[in-house]
Amino acid sequence: MITKLIAVIGVNFGDEGKGQFVNNLIDPAYADNYLVVRYNGGAQAGHTVEYNGMRHVFSHFGSGTLKGARTYLTDAFICNPNVFFVERQELLLKQCYPKIYISGNSRITTPFDVLWNRCLETIRGSNQHGSVGLGINATIVRHKSIPFIVDSITNDYDLFVKTMEKIKKHYLNFSEKHPEETKLFLSCVNEYKDINELYRSFYEKCLYMKNCAIQTIDMYDFLRSERRETTVIFEGAQGLQLSEQYGVMPYCTPTSCSVSNIEKQFSVSSSFYDKKCNTMDVYYLTRPYITRHGAGPLPNEVSFEEISHFFNIVDTTNMPNDYQGSIRYAYMDPSKITSIVSNEASLLYTLIYGINSVRLNKKIVITCQDQLITTNVPIIGSVNSPSWPSRFDYDFSPREIINIDINALKSLLV
Numbered sequence: 001m002i003t004k005l006i007a008v009i010g011v012n013f014g015d016e017g018k019g020q021f022v023n024n025l026i027d028p029a030y031a032d033n034y035l036v037v038r039y040n041g042g043a044q045a046g047h048t049v050e051y052n053g054m055r056h057v058f059s060h061f062g063s064g065t066l067k068g069a070r071t072y073l074t075d076a077f078i079c080n081p082n083v084f085f086v087e088r089q090e091l092l093l094k095q096c097y098p099k100i101y102i103s104g105n106s107r108i109t110t111p112f113d114v115l116w117n118r119c120l121e122t123i124r125g126s127n128q129h130g131s132v133g134l135g136i137n138a139t140i141v142r143h144k145s146i147p148f149i150v151d152s153i154t155n156d157y158d159l160f161v162k163t164m165e166k167i168k169k170h171y172l173n174f175s176e177k178h179p180e181e182t183k184l185f186l187s188c189v190n191e192y193k194d195i196n197e198l199y200r201s202f203y204e205k206c207l208y209m210k211n212c213a214i215q216t217i218d219m220y221d222f223l224r225s226e227r228r229e230t231t232v233i234f235e236g237a238q239g240l241q242l243s244e245q246y247g248v249m250p251y252c253t254p255t256s257c258s259v260s261n262i263e264k265q266f267s268v269s270s271s272f273y274d275k276k277c278n279t280m281d282v283y284y285l286t287r288p289y290i291t292r293h294g295a296g297p298l299p300n301e302v303s304f305e306e307i308s309h310f311f312n313i314v315d316t317t318n319m320p321n322d323y324q325g326s327i328r329y330a331y332m333d334p335s336k337i338t339s340i341v342s343n344e345a346s347l348l349y350t351l352i353y354g355i356n357s358v359r360l361n362k363k364i365v366i367t368c369q370d371q372l373i374t375t376n377v378p379i380i381g382s383v384n385s386p387s388w389p390s391r392f393d394y395d396f397s398p399r400e401i402i403n404i405d406i407n408a409l410k411s412l413l414v
Contacts (some may be wrong), residue, residue, distance in 0.1 A: 002223065004231040005280040007262055009344070010239035011337050013292040014319060015327070016285035017367035019047025019063035022235050026064040032099075034069035034231050036062025039262055040255045041237030042109065042139075044132040048317045054094050057317055060084045062235055065091065065098045065369075069233075074219060075105035078139055078255070079150060081205035082111070088212060102209075104151035104216040110164065111202055112189075113138040116171045119184045131294070133322070137254040146170055150216050153206045160203050161196075222256045234262050240340050251296025259344055281361045287368045288377060290330040290398030293318050300331040310378065311371040331378045337364070 006025060010016040016022065038045075038060070047058040051066045060083065062071035073079065091098050113135035120138075121131050129138070146166050154160075168189065175182040192198050210216060211297050217225075236257060240246050243257040259282075289307055293296045307313070307329045318327040341364060 001226065001229055002151065002232055003229045003277050005234075005277060006231065007234040007236070007259070007280060007282045009259070009282065009284055011237040011241070011284050011286045011340055011364075012055075012239045012290050013241050013296075013298075014238040014289055015293065016235060018285055019049045019058055021283065021285060021365065021367060022047070022063040022233055023049045023051055023067060025233060026067045026069050027051050028067040029067030031064065032070065033228055034064055034233060035072055036064045036233045036235050037072045037074060038077045038237065039074045039234050040076055040257060041253070042134070042136050042255070043080035043083040044134045044136055045237040046317050047235070047237075054096070056094065056096075058087070058092065060087055061091065061098045061100060062233070064233065066094075066096055068099075071098065071100040072219070072222065073100065073102045073106055075103040075107075076255070076370070077103070078107045078109055078136055079209065080109040080114075080134065081202065081209040083134070084209045084212075085205045100213055102150055102213040102216050103218050104149065106150045106366060107139055107143050107281050108148050108150065108152070108206070109135045109139040109367060110148065110167055111198060112164070112167045112171055113142060116181070116185055119181045119188070120178070122184065123178075123180045140254050142167060142170055152211060153210045157203060160206070161199050164202070174372045216240050240344065245339055246299050246340055251294070279359050279361055281363065283363050284337075284344070285365045285367055286332065286337055288366055288372065289332055291318070291327055292330070293327045294325070297327050298330050299336075300333060302329055302331060304329055308372055312373055345402055348390055 006027055008018050008022050008025075015402050022036060043059045045059050047063045049056055049063050060071075060073065060079065062069060065071060065307075114133070115135075117131055117135040117138045118133050121133060125230065138237060143362055146163070148163055148167065152163065163373060171185055172182060188196070215222070238253050238255070238257050240257050242251075242253045244252045245258060255395060289311060290298070290300070304313070313329075315327065320326040341362065
């Protein structure tokens with residue numbers, strides 16, 4: 001029986017500290033009574049958690065795993081068996097034995113999806129979209145014509161090979177529309193001396209992932225069978241300003257960072273909630289500055305050297321890579337954040353109210369305050385109102401960079 005509902009959502013471009021925050025919500029003495037639900041994104045997530053002398057960057061498993069919380073991957077989550085295998089091995093080395101449930105309808109990223117994604121970004125050159133290079137959008141697009149989901153994984157290896165061949169041919173058929181990309185794709189495929197070795201390795205990883213799941217089960221059946229009192233934490237990936245609703249195309253993620261995927265879980269499972277469970281705590285996370293890893297607009301962007309005057313930033317997760325480059329920084333715009341939160345809160349209220357009469361307890365959380373060197377930091381605001389608004393509909397005008405005591409933000413902290 002579901003007795004408590006929590007959602008953790010990033011307001012910016014990801015990297016808001018969602019993983020550590022989820023971990024901090026969980027009481028390890030009752031860890032098995034927590035279910036962390038990954039409801040968007042896929043292997044591109046990198047949620048860093050430090051706990052009890054351990055450090056782990058989560059992509060498939062919920063960020064409460066080090067404390068013993070369970071994970072559920074919904075049908076909106078995109079699985080990558082190769083990444084799943086590596087991550088689980090890393091957790092086992094830490095003497096952590098993750099408990100995970102997976103929807104049988106979760107889509108699967110294949111090596112060909114990853115390769116096509118990287119070929120597209122390589123040919124784009126200086127016009128790259130900022131992709132992580134893990135094939136998320138390629139998987140979503142390919143799935144529409146050639147589905148490959150968790151329930152597609154069986155003991156029939158020959159059928160598996162036929163599916164892989166179809167997916168490979170799917171990308172080779174783009175030769176007219178994307179001649180350079182297709183040529184590069186084919187060149188990379190031909191580098192494999194034995195394509196069957198690739199198939200066999202990926203097939204083993206697929207079986208491994210499916211067999212590691214306690215169950216492959218949809219949300220409805222899972223909650224119907226849930227007998228213990230359970231706190232459900234919806235752990236969002238990336239951030240709202242990367243979604244198409246708030247971002248700038250084509251520099252957006254193809255998966256929904258919004259509350260719409262959370263609503264989908266409500267629509268199939270509301271009858272399994274305790275009648276006393278009539279509130280959802282929705283935490284909207286932001287750092288006291290903004291980060292973005294990858295191409296795309298970043299208003300109020302400043303150099304690492306400049307922002308380092310105010311924050312002691314040490315980041316061993318967001319390292320430079322071929323597809324996103326180096327992480328970028330900007331000053332915070334509270335009016336932008338509160339505007340997005342206001343819109344999201346209204347949307348969530350509209351979507352779920354009446355389905356289960358759930359009231360929202362909305363909170364903005366400012367993470368990474370331990371990085372502050374001084375409390376007098378630049379943000380974007382108004383010289384007439386040098387503090388964060390106490391209401392979601394507050395409008396800053398005119399906009400300019402001012403110095404503000406970070407303690408003035410405390411009214412919105414949890």
